[in-house]
Amino acid sequence: MANPKPEELVQIQYRTPPAGWMNPAVEFRKGTFCYSALAKNLKYLGLPNPREWQPFDADWKLPPDWKRIILEGMRERLKKYRSFRLFMEICVRCGACADKCHFYIGSGDPKNMPVLRAELLRSVYRRYFTLSGRLFGSLAGARDLTEDVIKEWFYYFHQCTECRRCSVFCPYGIDTAEITMIARELLNLIGCNINWVLEPAANCFRTGNHLGIQPHGFKDSLDFAVDELEELTGVRVDASINRKGAEILFIVPSADYFATPHYYTFLGYLALLHEIGLDYTFSAFASEGGNFGLFNSHEMMKRLNAKVYAEAKRLGVKWILGGECGHMWRVLHQYMDTMNGPADFLQEPVSPVTGTRFENARTTKMVHICEFTADLIHSGKLRLDPARNDRWNVTFHDSCNPARAMGLLEEPRYILRNVCRRFHEMPENTIREQTFCCGSGSGLGTDENFEMRMRGGLPRANAVKYVRDKHGVNLLACICAIDKATLPPLLEYWAPGVDVAGIHELVGNALVMRGEKERSTDLRGEPIGEMEAAHA
């Protein structure tokens, strides 16, 4: 079946069915859900109930005691997470979150209102864990846990990208990401997970990265990049893998060295780190900064993240530098030290080029490349020619996690203003802490989920369209690997004519390197254009 056209998709009805929301029945319509995880991936990771099944099957082949497993899982998590218990109990259903969710805005489905998404779980919580729910049932907002409820959970908790935008607006800070994470953990206990999360997780556990690239493949890819960069710039850079004694371990999302347009950002990193003479190494074991475990369970997150500190210790580096990636930084910033620290074998990060001490990373010992580069530029250590990016008229998309988990707002903007000459912000309700998700985060960026991705991405794309039409913007810069993979098709769909690039691609373009040949092309191998006449 062909994908629906934008004109059709945008006919969104924000209607509420008269029968209310307690009926859990959902229709698994092609284009609006992700396929189940393959048994081999569950087996490799040692997860429960590996089997052949699909969401549209009538029989999900749940384990016989699935209900007990779910309720026990809830009981355990209510004890372990104050957030979970609190968020089950204090919502007043004021509805402030309702139209803050990109999936609600793009689908009009009331169960995509964050409040209702949480109620899907809360109703079961009330039924089995509160007195009023046991006594008064639906009058108290309680629902029985049935197989249909499990299917409904699977559907709607895979229509949340854990972007946390609703949590910005909630008067109690109720965070749907937290609820979705717990709900997915519960589903995981009875083997209801999606392949787009578990295949990368299984790959990552085995090879070190989501794409399943083996060490020699990483080496090939890196060698190829070094050759290509030499062709483009005339400068041959050094780049090593698994080199003991390097000062810094550099970890990037694997898409950076294997996917487009991520790859141009990767070239940008190589050029920059060579130019400043940084003593760094990549690792083929810790060849992934991203962590799809985050989209599966806290335990899987910890299992996949463990390699970062382990490898830093084995290689004997002083500290760790991290590339452009969104959810990767949620894990590194908010979870890594707690889960796999303390990193007492590392040193407080100091930029060897500028001497700047990154005090904000003094215990985790991992610095974001945008923090690192902003410091280089501010200290005057880089020669930049922003005119080389003149063919681009740039806007910046704050990726959910660097924005709402870290507060990394100014660093990328500072870099952009120094490496390109035309920069326009999108409307203020769509950037910074209010930024809209690409619609494909948290493991939902798969082709079979195309319609729902286009719906979820509508608010983001619509803001891009606004600056495209108003200022002639033709490039969306971002610092997230999932963004770079999923924004191009999204913009092609809703706002054609806008390309997607990483910040460090633009840095690499603007960077004047010692010994470089006269640059006629940018890192994409395309001619460095003149500034186009501004759009009317």
Add this chain to the structure above:
Amino acid sequence: MKKPFAALIAVAAIALVAGVASRVDGLKPWLAIVAPYGALAVLLMGLSWRVVRWSLAPVPFRIPTVCGQEKSLPWIKASALESPWSTRGVVARMGLEILLFRSLFRNTRSRLDPGPRLIYGEARWLWLGAMAFHWSLLVILLRHLRFVVQPAPRLATFLESVDGFFQIGVPVLYATDIVFVAALLYLLQRRLRDPQVRFISLFTDYFALFLLLGIALSGVWMRYFARVDAVAVKQLALSLTIFSPAVPKNLNAWFFAHLALVCALAAYLPFSKLMHLGGVFLSPTRNLANDNRMRRHVNPWNYPVKVHTYEEWEDEFREKMEAAGLPVERH
């Protein structure tokens, strides 16, 4: 319309039963003594039970929702309120949240226009309604102190004089009475008229609103129209506070209805969403600093997990690595 109607009936029934029962002398002690003590006991025990249970649940991860620039490089201005990195900043952020409903103030309303074009308009009415409701409730509660403390505390008399500043009518009309009822009516009509909000509303959402509205209206009625004997009310309240309860004769049915609704609210509170009054202080997305990489956060139940070690990894790929010229630990 079933849910709001049922909630209205439930609240009316409480008031009616209390009003009628107050006509029977033998039942008065139940309404004036047993119910207040019982409700207070349930409130205190329920509240502490809920708060203790929340506090006992650990906060395994530091997960603030960051709403401003992080503290990073010294020349970038960090947002102490929206991305606090110190206890002071967190206290200030929580203060804004609890006293001024900061997050609700951000509220917007989205609209999809042809084009398509998404518009985000300001939507501050909910914030205004919530502020008006909560702050007038606080003032009203404090004003009531004059019934349970002898002599009336300065704060209560001061609030009374400010609240009755306009000196309209006898007894003097309190501004907060009007604001309180107006805010409740706004919140109620919003819940009934906004299709999305009506859709998410449960019986309990209407019940809480009608209960508060019932309390407000019965209170207003007995103060301004049914003219309850305030001295008798104070006698009863004081006798309850010194645990030698005595029910004065001249209390009317409106007072008993008012009291019964208050008791119902107090006893219902620990089992309801109204517990947000305690929960808001504990929300981990708001009351934690964004200092994750500066200060280590410890998870009390952190446990070892099965990982894929470097050795296992190298064992699988050693030959390929050596062929590609990558360094290995063991040959």
